[in-house]
Amino acid sequence: MYIKVETSRLDYYKSEQFQQELRVESLQGITDSLHVDGQTDPSQIGQKVILPSSFIGGPRDMRKRYVNAMALVERFGKPDLFLTMTCNPNWKEIRKHLLPSQLPHDRPDLIARVFKAKLEEFKDDIVRKKIFGEVAAYIYVVEYQKRGLPHAHWIIILTPPNKIACPSTYDHIISAELPDTSHPFLREYVVKHMMHGPCGSSNMKCSCMRNGECKYHYPKDFAEVTCNGLNSYPIYKRRDNGMSAVVRNFRLDNRHVIPYSPYFLLKLDCHINVEVVTTEKLVKYLYKYVYKGHARSAFNVVGQTVDDKYDEIQAYQEGRYICAPEACWRMFAFPMSEMYPPVIVMPVHLPNHQPLRFGLRQSLEQVASNPLAGKTMLTEFFEMNASNANSKNLNLLYKEYPEYFVWEGTKHKWKPRQRQVVVGRLCSVSPMEGERYFERLLLINVRCPSSFDDLMTVGGVKYTTFRETAVRRGLLQSDHYIDACLAEAASFQMPYCLRVLFAMLLVYGIAGDTQNLWDKYYECMSEDFVRMKIFTDVEVLCKTVDAIELVLTSMDKTILDFPIKFPFQYPSVRSKISRDYEHECSINVSEEDIQSVHQLNTEQLCAFKIIIERVNHKKAGLFFLDGPGGTGKTFLYRALLANVRSAGGIALAVASSGVAASLLPGGRTAHSRFKLPLHHEDKPMGKISKQSSAAKMIVKARLIIWDEASMANRHSIEALDNLLADLCGNKLAFGGKVVLFGGDFRQTLPIVIHGTREDMIAASIVSSKIWQNVTRICLTKNMRAREDPEFISFLLSLGNGQIPFIFDDNIRIPSSMLIPFVDAATSLNALIQYVYPSMDVFLTDPYSMVDRAILTPKNDSVGEINDLLMDRFPGEAKEYVSFNRTNDATQQVEFEDYLNSVAASGLPPHILKLKKNCPIMLLRNINPVQGLCNGTRLICRELADNFIKAEIAVGDLKGTEVLIPRIPLESSDKLSCSIPFKRMQIPVRPCFAMTINKAQGQTLDMVGIYLRQPVFSHGQLYVGLSRVRNSKAIKILIHPDFKGEGTVDYTNNIVFHDIFALAAGFCRFVFNLFFFHFCEFMFIYPCSLIS
Structure with missing residues (x-):
């Protein structure tokens, strides 16, 4: 019966009556037809509608629902839960209503009605009773298996206070284990509904097998604890505790259990898979999967003739498969899907290009003269902003308007909303549509415009095109962006900062015509050298190029990599080898650091003598300075660096983080100093050429200090070992250099994305083959204990577990x-x-x-706290809006709005709000030589249109000024984002x-x-x-x-106690205060015992 109903509807949509009865055209198009060529016949203008989105299940309908669902993600954040609920044909409500000799599949009407009732009960538990917490948004879609049973896919987004944030919380709501016999009913239901397989080697003929493997990756591995999986659902706790059950004549254990909610499994007695959505990577897959469309049967593919036209209705009908329960479900008018809150699609049109629908028999004069014809959601949005006081006070974006006002379709006007939560979404527009795309870009970002003219006005100046307006507002990168950026920077009259800015623009590949930019801004970049009046023109050129080259070399580039012809011959005979060496030699050594050796306590002094003895006698030495916070590790580092540098030697200071590096004179992150690989390789090595200036400087180094090495990945440390051995031509550990690592194993270990406890320990330096050659020096005397000894004792107990x-x-x-x-x-x-x-x-x-x-x-x-505090910080805010571009250009239209909401790891926000004098943190290594590393803290001093001016806030370079422009950025955690993209933004965030x-x-x-x-x-x-x-x-x-x-x-x-055991058990030697007193008594240095 239902097939006839659906076919009848499709036949109507395909009929000439429907295809020609309804036409769509813009108001301007109708006006043009009336006044330009005298066209009055409606059948000659407009465009046909093939299969309308009002047809549920059609491709336009599914596409609309998918885009609407993504709008919920943009508004409320990534989903938290993905659930699949499947009908149980043996539910008692079905069985007791069967007639004698009937089986469940004989009563598709019963299956439909009971499943609908169970689905409503399920929704009531989730939404009203808040079983998982308060729900911000949800969608569900009902589908049918080939054998006829319905199932529903749910995607749930929880409110921020109820987010399922960490693996320990997952265990409150999800289990992937067989219950013990103390829960007999739950165990019975798990065995009946939630056991996968058997598959794999136990049953190679199972339907899930593909190329000899289960497509769902069963059986899973045992896991003692729940943790986040790599680019997947979580790895749920599946203990090897002996629990098993016989399923389909095979004994299966916890590795075969499908994740479930004990509460819902007991209540609903059906297969109900519950998964936590841990990463953004899953978002695109889940929504595409849910809105993939209805089942289709197999059919033959035949050749298409040249004259055949693509028919959307015919394409939908080909292979269409409808089972009996689905037919009943549709005849009962049960919803195939549901979404909360509903999404209101907002039209975007150019002035006088409102879309109008009109009948075939209407005259165009009637259509054009209709007083409501020109009134759309957009035009009335402008009108309300111009005339309605409440609308002005709310100061809303176009997409936010439906949350506060209701559109009355019959009267074509907005009225205040009294109830119901909704979400607005602007209709998609392709960049190929030009001005309409740029208009949409403005509507996304400009609050409370009162007209099209107002939308195109910036700073009191009305621009002629939407594109020009978007560029002026900083919403679109101009073809002349770099020129404008440098021109604005030149007005600050800071040649040093301008040179650094020019180098950054070169490195990040956004400088465009480099020769023209060099010619135009050379005088501004060399102004300070010219003012000295002691250099010739050639010397000024050399000084200017050298200053730019110093920045470029710190980012592994040289001025010769760019097509610039200098006005004078640049003396290429000048040795590049000397640049890094000269920079290290120029590091200021304060008198305070030189004299600090006299303030070292007994432990620090003994460690100082051990290390300096190796440095002075050019002996190899590999040390790890271990001690909790407050024992003076940084104080000792500074004393060592000052001693070597004041004697004319090279001492390199690096740290695992930018924050720690900023506390050391001349400090840089280890990755920027040694060009260590970000992604771990089989034989990692820093990417520094033997002929480079950096290589020569490293070879000359007498001491290398690496702070916070306890949080560094061992692959990075091994990469440095391989690099030094290669550069120095010495097979000893670290090329025979004196290397001092430092850290505290009570602190955080190396970050392993979605890694387990074992993964993090395996990534630590104590798991490296290098550790057996390390001499571990322990500092135990806490210099802060005098202030609050009870607190220090508490901290040590906390850190030691x-x-x-x-x-x-x-x-x-x-x-x-x-x-x-x-x-x-x-x-x-x-x-x-x-x-x-x-x-x-x-x-x-x-x-x-x-x-x-x-x-x-x-x-x-x-992000939440920074936003709150930025709003409270005094002063006027300036917003910098990023340009987000998908790596695959074909995905730009589909995901543009979604990407604006993504807060990926290591990326600044899409809308960066800053105020003068607010604290900020740098998110990239942009000039490591001058301390501008990932993690460097700065004070924001000026907010220009194309860059910000900031001062370094910590360390020996405190007060150094820098100009930071927009640069292209990619997330450091590419595995967490489902759509690869680049964000053009200033690489900072409030801190x-x-x-x-x-x-x-x-x-x-x-x-x-x-x-x-x-x-x-x-x-x-x-x-x-x-x-x-x-x-x-x-x-x-x-x-x-x-x-x-x-x-x-x-x-x-x-606390991972294993890390303490490994740290103490496999290094060559542990030096502590007791040993120091023994050495002091024997009047010998400890180093003579460990040589």
Whole structure:
């Protein structure tokens, strides 16, 4: 019956009556037809509609639903849960209504009605009863298997306070294990509904097998704990605990269990797969999968004649397969899908190009003269902004308008919304459409425009095209962007900064016509040398080029890599080898650092003598300086560097992070100094040529210090070992150099994306073959203990994992350190007030902000807090909007809006809001020679249209000015983003708040720790608490655990005790205070015993 109904509808859509009855054209098109060529026949203009989106299940309908669903992601963030609920034909509600001798498949009407009832019950539990937490948005789609049973795919987005944030939370709602016999009903249902297979070697004929492997990757590996998977769903806890069951004559264990929700499995008695969505990478796949369309049967492919035209209706009907339950479902008018909140599609049209629908028999005069003809959502949006006080006060974007106003279609006007949550979405427009695309770009970003003219006005100047307006607003990269950037920078009259800016633009490949830019701005870049009046023209050229070359070489480039012809012959005989050497020799050594050797305590002094003895006698030495925060590791580093440098030697200082590197004189990140590979290889090596200036300088180095090596990946350290052996031609470890690593194994370990405990330990230096050659020197005397000895003792116990657990990995936090939890907003505000009590004070003394920070485990919370504090910071904000471009140009239209919402790791936000004197953090290595590394903290001083002017806020280069332009950026975590893309943006972000990992290596005056989610890795809690000198300088805000249950005075403290055993057990020697006293008594240096 249903086939006849659907066929009848499709026949109508295919009929001439329908195809010619309804026409679509713009108002301007109708006017043009009337006044230009006198055309009055409606059949001669407009375009045909093949299969309308009103036909549920058609390609236009599925495409519209998919794009609408992506709009929910843009508005509320990535999905949290993906669920599949499948009909159970043996439900008692079906069985008890069967007639004698009937089987479930004989009653498709029963199957449809019962599944609909169960689906509504399921929705009620999720949405109203909030089983998983408060739901911000959801979609579900009903599909049918070939054998006829329905199933529903659900995608759920939770509100921010209810996000399923970490693997420990996953276990509250999802299990992937067989229950024990103490839960007999749950065990029965798991065995009946949630066991996959058997497949693989047990059953190669299973339907899931593809090329000898299960396409769902069963059986899974055993796992002792739940963790995030690499570019996939989580790796759920599947313990090898002996649990098994006989399924289809095979004994299966936890490796075959499909993840499920115990609550829903017991309640619904059907297959119900529940998965946590952990990465952005899954977003595109999930929504494409859910909206893939209905089932199709196999059919033959025949040749197409030249005269055949593509018929969308015929393409839909070919291979169409409808089972009996689906036919009943559709005849009962049950929804095939549902979306909450609903999405309102907003039209985008050029002035006087409103789309109009008109009948074949209407006269064009009637169509054009209709007073409502020219009124659309867009034109009335402008009108409301011009005349309605409420609309003006709300100051809304076009896409935000439906959230506050309702469109009355019959009256063609907006009215205030009284109820129901909705989301607005601008209709998609291809860049090929030119002005309409640029108009859409403006509508996405410009608030409260009152007319098309107002939309095209910037700073009181009305531009003639939408493209020109978008360029002027910084929403579109101009063909003359670089020229405008350099011209604006030249007006600051800072030749040094202009040279650095020019070098950056060269390196990032956005300088365009480099010769023209060089000719135009050479005088501005050389102005300071000319003003000295002591150099000839050739010498001025050499000085200018050398200054640019110094920046370029730090980024592995040279001026000769670019097509620039100099006005004078650049003396190529000048040795490039000397540049890095000269720079290292020019590092200022303060008298304070030189004299610091006299202030070393006994432990530090002995370590100093051991290392300097090796340096002075040119003996190989490989050391690891181990000690908790406050034992003076940085103080000792500075004394060592000063000793070597003051004697005319080269000492290289590097660190694993930009923050730690900024604390060392001449410090740089290890990756930028040694060009270490970002991605780990079988035989890693730094990419420095033997003929380069950097290579010659490294060979001359007498001492290399690598701070925070405990958080460096061992592959990076091994890459340095291979590099030094190659450059020095010496097979000894690290080319026979004296190398001092430093760190604290109580702190965070190397980051392994979605890695397990074993992965992180395996990535540590203690798991490297190098570790057996390392002499470990331990500092134990804490210089901060005099201020608060009880706090220091607490920190050591915390870092060593010696504080007793309340349960699992949770410890109790002293009440004196806690911010009481009232509700999310109130408590967060209290934490902010503690760390930043008065923003006006920081406006006059911005450097004092650098000694304060709110720390949190994850980037999501960092962005939230930075946005709050930026709004509170005094001054006028300036917004910099990024240009996002997909690597595959064909995906640009489909994902442009979505990419604007992506906050990928290592990328600045799409809309970067800054104010003068606010603290910011650099997100890329843009000039390592001058301390501008990933993680460097700066103070924002000027906000130009094309760049910002900032000052370095910490370290020996504090106060150095720099101009930072927009540069093309890619996420450092490419595995987490489903659509590869580049973001053109200024590579900074506010740093009122930062992640705990970013803060490692620095000491602060005031710290707030925000634990919306608990820490998730070894040492994170210890790192957060040990940034301050005493307990009075820190406060912690702990959110309640899942669903708001339990107290808030405990939190996770994850400690991998294995790392301590490896650190102590496999190095050559442990030097500590006891050994020092023994050596002092024997009147010998310890180094004579370990030579």
